[in-house]
Structure formats: structure tokens, C-alpha cells
Amino acid sequence: MHIVIANDHGAVALKQEILEHLVRAGHEVKNLGVNDETSVDYPDMAIKATDEYNKGGYDLGILCCGSGIGISIAANKVSGIRCAQVFDLFTAEICRRHNDANFISLGGRVDYAVPVTAMVDAFLAAPFEGGRHQRRVDKLDAMC
Numbered sequence: 001m002h003i004v005i006a007n008d009h010g011a012v013a014l015k016q017e018i019l020e021h022l023v024r025a026g027h028e029v030k031n032l033g034v035n036d037e038t039s040v041d042y043p044d045m046a047i048k049a050t051d052e053y054n055k056g057g058y059d060l061g062i063l064c065c066g067s068g069i070g071i072s073i074a075a076n077k078v079s080g081i082r083c084a085q086v087f088d089l090f091t092a093e094i095c096r097r098h099n100d101a102n103f104i105s106l107g108g109r110v111d112y113a114v115p116v117t118a119m120v121d122a123f124l125a126a127p128f129e130g131g132r133h134q135r136r137v138d139k140l141d142a143m144c
């Protein structure tokens with residue numbers, strides 16, 4: 001898959017872990033995040049990744065900040081983006097199946113109960129189910 005990833009200073013190690021995991025699995029990854037802990041603003045990182053995604057050629061995107069919250073809020077203000085802040089394997093999978101999420105967000109300062117790489121894999125593997133969910137996603141997309 002073609003994946004775009006970005007992060008702020010609160011998630012440098014997390015981004016690196018995910019990036020290495022994806023590359024090892026054979027995915028093509030565009031890293032638009034920061035690679036050191038100099039402070040940056042998460043809305044800027046969200047815009048970088050979502051603008052790149054909206055140019056086309058990408059399957060999915062991943063965003064990381066300290067909590068996973070701010071960068072998700074920012075991404076969801078961009079037209080065409082449905083970013084799900086995920087916490088576990090269920091939310092990582094269901095956001096694809098029901099919400100056709102094209103981005104997930106994760107937090108570098110969050111103590112998750114499952115490995116982040118497992119959540120990423122669940123997100124990438126799950127298909128959108130369409131049907132009644134398509135109608136709801138269409139309504140989401142009409143909002144911005």
C-alpha cells in the first residue's frame with residue numbers, strides 16, 4: 001500500500017516504530033513528520049499529510065501526536081479526510097469497516113494495551129463494508 005504518515009514532536013519514536021514496521025512489511029511510506037523533538041504545531045503536520053493524501057496516489061494515512069487527539073481534530077477539518085483516533089484492535093478495524101476512515105491517529109504519550117503496530121495492521125487489513133455505511137459516510141463527506 002501507499003501510506004502517508006506525519007507526526008509532531010510528541011510522537012517521534014512512535015512514528016519511527018510505525019514507519020519501520022510498514023517498510024518491513026513492504027509498504028511504500030511517505031514520511032512528512034518531524035524526526036526530532038523540536039516543538040512544532042500538530043495542525044501543521046495534519047495539513048501536510050492530508051494535503052499530500054488529497055493529491056491522490058495514497059491508500060491510507062497515519063497521524064501521530066502526543067495524545068493522538070489534536071492531530072485528529074485538525075485532520076477532520078480537511079475536506080475528504082475521515083480520521084479515526086483509535087485505541088485498540090476493535091477501533092482500528094471498525095473505523096475502516098464502518099466509517100471508511102482514510103486516516104488513523106495515535107498518541108506517542110499514550111500507554112496502549114496492545115502494540116501500536118497491531119493496531120496499524122488491523123487498520124490496513126480491514127475493508128470498508130459499504131451498504132448502509134456508505135450512506136452515512138456520504139453524509140459525513142457532505143459536511144466539509
Ligand code: RB5
Pocket residue numbers: 008009010011042065066067068069070071
Ligand atoms: C504537544 O505538546 C501536544 O499537545 C500534542 O502532541 C498533542 O498531544 C495534541 O493533541
